[in-house]
Amino acid sequence: MAESKIRGQVVTPLGRLTSGIMLGYGLMMLALMTPAVLLLTFKMIEIDPDGYTSSYGLVAGIGAFFALIGNPLGGAISDRTNIGFGRRRTWIFIGSVIGSLALLWVGTATQVWQIIVGWSVAQLFFNFAMAAYTALIPDQVKQEKQGTISGLIGLILPIAMTVGMVLMMLMPGVSSATKWTLLSALGIIGPVISCFLIRDGKIEIERAPKERIPFGEKLSKIYPSPRKFPHFTWALISKFLLMMGYCSTLYLTVMLVNRMGFTETQATNSVGTINIISMLAMAVTSIFGGVLSDKYRKQKPFLYGSAFIMVIGLLMFAFIPNYITYVIAAAIIGLGGGCFSAVDMALVARILPRKEDSAKDFGLMNVANALPQSIVPAIAPVLLGIGGWSFFYVVLALCVVLSMMAVKPLPEVGQK
Numbered sequence: 001m002a003e004s005k006i007r008g009q010v011v012t013p014l015g016r017l018t019s020g021i022m023l024g025y026g027l028m029m030l031a032l033m034t035p036a037v038l039l040l041t042f043k044m045i046e047i048d049p050d051g052y053t054s055s056y057g058l059v060a061g062i063g064a065f066f067a068l069i070g071n072p073l074g075g076a077i078s079d080r081t082n083i084g085f086g087r088r089r090t091w092i093f094i095g096s097v098i099g100s101l102a103l104l105w106v107g108t109a110t111q112v113w114q115i116i117v118g119w120s121v122a123q124l125f126f127n128f129a130m131a132a133y134t135a136l137i138p139d140q141v142k143q144e145k146q147g148t149i150s151g152l153i154g155l156i157l158p159i160a161m162t163v164g165m166v167l168m169m170l171m172p173g174v175s176s177a178t179k180w181t182l183l184s185a186l187g188i189i190g191p192v193i194s195c196f197l198i199r200d201g202k203i204e205i206e207r208a209p210k211e212r213i214p215f216g217e218k219l220s221k222i223y224p225s226p227r228k229f230p231h232f233t234w235a236l237i238s239k240f241l242l243m244m245g246y247c248s249t250l251y252l253t254v255m256l257v258n259r260m261g262f263t264e265t266q267a268t269n270s271v272g273t274i275n276i277i278s279m280l281a282m283a284v285t286s287i288f289g290g291v292l293s294d295k296y297r298k299q300k301p302f303l304y305g306s307a308f309i310m311v312i313g314l315l316m317f318a319f320i321p322n323y324i325t326y327v328i329a330a331a332i333i334g335l336g337g338g339c340f341s342a343v344d345m346a347l348v349a350r351i352l353p354r355k356e357d358s359a360k361d362f363g364l365m366n367v368a369n370a371l372p373q374s375i376v377p378a379i380a381p382v383l384l385g386i387g388g389w390s391f392f393y394v395v396l397a398l399c400v401v402l403s404m405m406a407v408k409p410l411p412e413v414g415q416k
Contacts, residue, residue, distance in 0.1 A: 010086070011140045012199040018152055020197030025133045026156045027190025028096050031103060031183040032126050033157070034164030036060075036373075038271055039179060040106075040119070041253040042264060046176070047112060053254060053384075057377035059115050060250065064374030067123040071366040074128030078135060086200020088132040088139065095129030096191035100184040107180025129191060131366060136198065138349050144294070153345070155286050158279030158338065165272035165279075172265065223364060224353040231351045232361070234409045239344055239368035241403035242307055245314055245396045246337050247376040249278070249330070259321060259389050270323065278330040282338030289339030290346060300412055302343040307404040309336035311397050318393035347410065 012020070035043075044052040044059065078091045102125065105118035134153075141149050164183075171179060226233045253271050256262040262270060289306070293299050313332035316325055352361050376396070383392040 007204040009139060009203055010199045010201045012136075012197075014141070014145065014149070016197055016199075017136065017140055018149060020194040021133055021136060021153060022156055023197070024092060024096075024191040024194025025130070025153070026160045027186045028099075028126060028129060029157055030160040030164045030190075031100060031187030032122065033161050034168065034183055035103065035106070035180070037161065037250065037275060038165070038168055038253055038268065039176070039183075040115075041257075042268075043106065043109070043115060043176065044112075045257075045264070047110065047115070053258060054381055055112055056254060057380055059112070059119055060377035061374045062116050063119040063123040064371070064377070066120040067127045068367050068371050068374060070124040070127030071131045071369075072364045075131035075135060075361070075364070075366075077128070078132045082202055084202055086198075087203070088136055089195045089198060089200040091132040092129045092191050092198075093195055095125040095127070095132065097125075097188055099124075099126035099129065100187035103180055103184040103187060107177050107184070126187075127366070134345075134366065137345070138352055141349075149290075152287060152290070153342075155283050157341075158282040158286065158334070162276045162279040162283075165275045169269060169272040172268070224361065229351075229353040231410055232353055232365075234406055235344070235348055235351060236365055236368050238303070238403050238406035238410070239348075239365065240371060241399045241406060242310070242337075242340055243369055243372040244376060245310055245400035245403070246333065247372040248314060248317065248393060248396045249275075249333070250373065250376060251380055251392075252330075255389060260323070274327055274330045277327055278334035281331045281334035282341075284338065285335050286338035286342040290342035293343045293346060298412060299343050299347050300407055300410060302339055303347075303407045303410075304404055306336040306338075306340035306343070307400050307407070309333075310340070311400050314393050314397035314400065318390045318397065321389070351411070 040059065041052070041056055044056040048055040074091055074095065078087050081087050081090050083090060099122045102118045102122035106115055106122065109115045109118060137149060137153070167182070168179065224232050252274065253267055256267045256270055257264075285306070289302050293302050310333050313329040313336065316329035316332070320329075348365050380392060383395055387394075
């Protein structure tokens with residue numbers, strides 16, 4: 001059956017589009033990820049001082065499940081929200097506002113169930129906005145520039161997390177509620193400003209003539225057929241396995257408190273320092289990885305090398321329990337993760353099955369980012385119970401090795 005075609009797509013000048021995405025997406029990720037890597041742990045210690053290692057895993061796991069469904073669901077809704085304000089801008093605005101209000105709820109919560117509800121809503125709606133932001137790449141960026149723009153967008157997470165850590169380190173005497181309120185405000189301000197910078201609007205979809213569609217093909221509208229589009233599935237598997245290793249960073253605060261005996265102040269400063277160094281390393285390889293992959297028209301060598309580098313960092317965490325080693329290992333993981341994320345985003349934009357379903361399919365691919373955020377906290381207590389922190393990191397390093405194997409079937413630039 002012939003594919004649908006999109007007409008009338010509004011295109012924002014590349015510089016303006018990049019600025020809008022980096023500002024809005026960046027402040028949104030600052031609002032979401034600063035609690036994820038730091039404040040949420042301390043909130044759980046405050047409410048459940050005796051069982052925080054398990055209750056944190058419960059909250060993070062359930063919240064990440066809503067992130068999991070939020071990305072493809074938000075992408076599918078965004079694809080079908082054809083109004084004057086635009087498919088993407090509508091859900092950038094709605095997702096960021098509701099997500100930020102949910103963070104306020106978490107900041108004032110006094111019971112575990114309240115945190116579960118608030119964190120789940122925040123993850124769901126921030127991922128609605130995230131799906132809309134990432135869909136702007138296949139919507140408005142030419143293929144020959146997608147690696148470069150993906151590399152620039154890859155800077156967003158490290159910059160956002162670095163700024164978030166610096167803010168927290170500069171606020172040692174500030175109350176927890178004030179910190180959550182500040183992050184919530186930033187989570188609204190950035191995306192709202194980006195809606196003024198990014199151009200969007202109605203489109204016309206020229207659909208293929210209606211005909212009888214087999215049930216299997218209807219299912220492929222939800223998830224692209226692995227038989228017809230195997231590369232999409234292999235890319236998703238590769239990303240998922242690599243993110244299993246990268247999501248070990250979610251347990252950094254817990255590890256420093258539990259394994260090393262750090263106090264809250266020590267953990268805050270240590271996590272801030274480690275994340276700043278890691279994010280700076282990620283920023284360097286994110287931009288250079290995207291640009292170089294465009295220049296040499298090669299993507300797979302960058303993916304192989306990035307994964308291998310991450311394995312080294314994870315094994316350092318596993319077998320050398322020393323703070324200085326953790327700083328070095330985090331920088332190594334950042335180097336690998338930054339390059340992989342930038343090049344992988346460009347690869348995914350190249351192999352998406354259908355243009356008219358770009359946000360939905362990008363959302364499915366972003367499930368590979370969200371699902372490990374649910375699985376790692378869920379399995380962490382089990383892995384720690386079996387073999388302690390060394391076993392925890394070794395298992396996640398093995399996931400990254402398997403990610404390298406899943407890259408092999410993917411087509412290189414220029415291949416069908």
